[in-house]
Amino acid sequence: MKLNDGPQTGSRVTSRGNSKASQKPKPSAGERRLGDFLCFAIYSANLAFGRAYKKGLDELGLTYPQWIAIVALWEQDGQTVSELGQKMFLESNTLTPILKKLEQMGYLRRQRDPADERQVRISLTEAGRRLREKGMHMNLMASTGLKPDEFARLQQNVVALRDNLIKATAEKAK
Amino acid sequence: MKLNDGPQTGSRVTSRGNSKASQKPKPSAGERRLGDFLCFAIYSANLAFGRAYKKGLDELGLTYPQWIAIVALWEQDGQTVSELGQKMFLESNTLTPILKKLEQMGYLRRQRDPADERQVRISLTEAGRRLREKGMHMNLMASTGLKPDEFARLQQNVVALRDNLIKATAEKAK
DNA sequence: TCCGATTAGATCGTACACGATGTATATAGA
DNA sequence: TCTATATACATCGTGTACGATCTAATCGGA
Numbered sequence: 001m002k003l004n005d006g007p008q009t010g011s012r013v014t015s016r017g018n019s020k021a022s023q024k025p026k027p028s029a030g031e032r033r034l035g036d037f038l039c040f041a042i043y044s045a046n047l048a049f050g051r052a053y054k055k056g057l058d059e060l061g062l063t064y065p066q067w068i069a070i071v072a073l074w075e076q077d078g079q080t081v082s083e084l085g086q087k088m089f090l091e092s093n094t095l096t097p098i099l100k101k102l103e104q105m106g107y108l109r110r111q112r113d114p115a116d117e118r119q120v121r122i123s124l125t126e127a128g129r130r131l132r133e134k135g136m137h138m139n140l141m142a143s144t145g146l147k148p149d150e151f152a153r154l155q156q157n158v159v160a161l162r163d164n165l166i167k168a169t170a171e172k173a174k
Numbered sequence: 175m176k177l178n179d180g181p182q183t184g185s186r187v188t189s190r191g192n193s194k195a196s197q198k199p200k201p202s203a204g205e206r207r208l209g210d211f212l213c214f215a216i217y218s219a220n221l222a223f224g225r226a227y228k229k230g231l232d233e234l235g236l237t238y239p240q241w242i243a244i245v246a247l248w249e250q251d252g253q254t255v256s257e258l259g260q261k262m263f264l265e266s267n268t269l270t271p272i273l274k275k276l277e278q279m280g281y282l283r284r285q286r287d288p289a290d291e292r293q294v295r296i297s298l299t300e301a302g303r304r305l306r307e308k309g310m311h312m313n314l315m316a317s318t319g320l321k322p323d324e325f326a327r328l329q330q331n332v333v334a335l336r337d338n339l340i341k342a343t344a345e346k347a348k
Numbered sequence: 349t350c351c352g353a354t355t356a357g358a359t360c361g362t363a364c365a366c367g368a369t370g371t372a373t374a375t376a377g378a
Numbered sequence: 379t380c381t382a383t384a385t386a387c388a389t390c391g392t393g394t395a396c397g398a399t400c401t402a403a404t405c406g407g408a
Binding site for chain 4: 047050051054080081082091092093095096097116117118119120
Binding site for chain 1: 207209211213214216220246262320325329331332333335340343
């Protein structure tokens with residue numbers, strides 16, 4: 001009977017039907033509904049991708065950002081934290097914990113660059129490279145319901161969108 | 175001199191140049207690079223959207239998911255948590271804290287449905303609706319660098335992608 | 349009508365994102 | 379050379395995501 005911190009069941013004024021609160025069902029003229037927001041489409045597609053990848057990533061024992069980091073490091077080894085951050089669009093505050101976790105799992109090494117002790121160079125271990133190979137099969141092409149050319153085109157459109165957003169945001173920041 | 179928990183500066187074996195670790199610069203034949211992943215394009219575009227919206231949302235004093243919830247509730251008031259969750263692609267474990275925060279800020283009310291005490295009905299307050307109006311101007315169309323028809327087409331493509339992913343994931347779960 | 353199963357939310361632990369801040373190292377200018 | 383500034387990374391607090399689990403309310407079948 002007691003709702004842990006839930007709203008009190010005492011003051012019961014059903015809020016649909018008897019209050020003016022519910023009188024705005026249709027967005028007037030130019031008002032955009034949630035389904036029309038491109039940002040929401042991207043946001044929810046990102047959630048969907050995360051869920052679609054979940055099973056494969058669980059087999060690897062990785063999270064999605066961890067997997068991205070492995071892929072990015074496999075492409076080029078010995079990157080600094082900020083170089084990796086540029087590829088992943090993340091900064092050290094987010095990246096450092098991810099990299100520490102992966103190091104602790106034995107998939108990479110982090111070592112200060114002797115030439116500039118401020119920088120940390122990151123390199124995959126043998127286990128890290130094996131993991132990358134093991135995850136090579138993960139391919140959701142079929143799940144996207146897209147044909148290869150559609151897939152490539154959408155990918156390019158989204159990349160262009162992202163880069164435009166970044167440029168516009170940087171410019172407005174000035 | 176002491177790097178809070180950073181990698182030890184003692185064992186210094188620069189990992190580029192003298193170890194085989196760095197000998198894999200180009201992905202062989204069919205190997206996909208990070209830039210070719212549609213999931214990564216979506217992931218990074220989502221981050222970019224979050225950053226692009228940041229300034230406008232700060233003026234409202236909201237986070238992105240909080241804003242989405244306000245928009246969704248403005249479209250239809252008195253929704254249950256799970257109905258709202260279907261629209262936002264989130265479940266109660268994520269939604270409840272967001273809704274509690276918005277309630278605490280005075281933008282909505284949460285009340286158990288007398289007809290079924292398991293359900294919680296959510297309705298915007300007057301302040302919540304004013305906030306929705308205030309945020310009406312936020313429009314990143316220009317920042318996307320897309321013409322209206324391109325914008326609409328991309329939006330539809332991403333929605334279709336999302337829905338395909340959800341369907342495929344649900345089917346494989348069976 | 350009674351009790352097992354289901355449903356709706358809430359809670360908890362873990363892991364991102366990210367602004368703000370801290371610390372060590374490097375660089376530049378007087 | 380000495381110090382002010384800049385740079386690279388790490389830490390911290392807040393707020394999502396999300397699987398697992400919990401509780402209360404409802405439903406269903408014998």
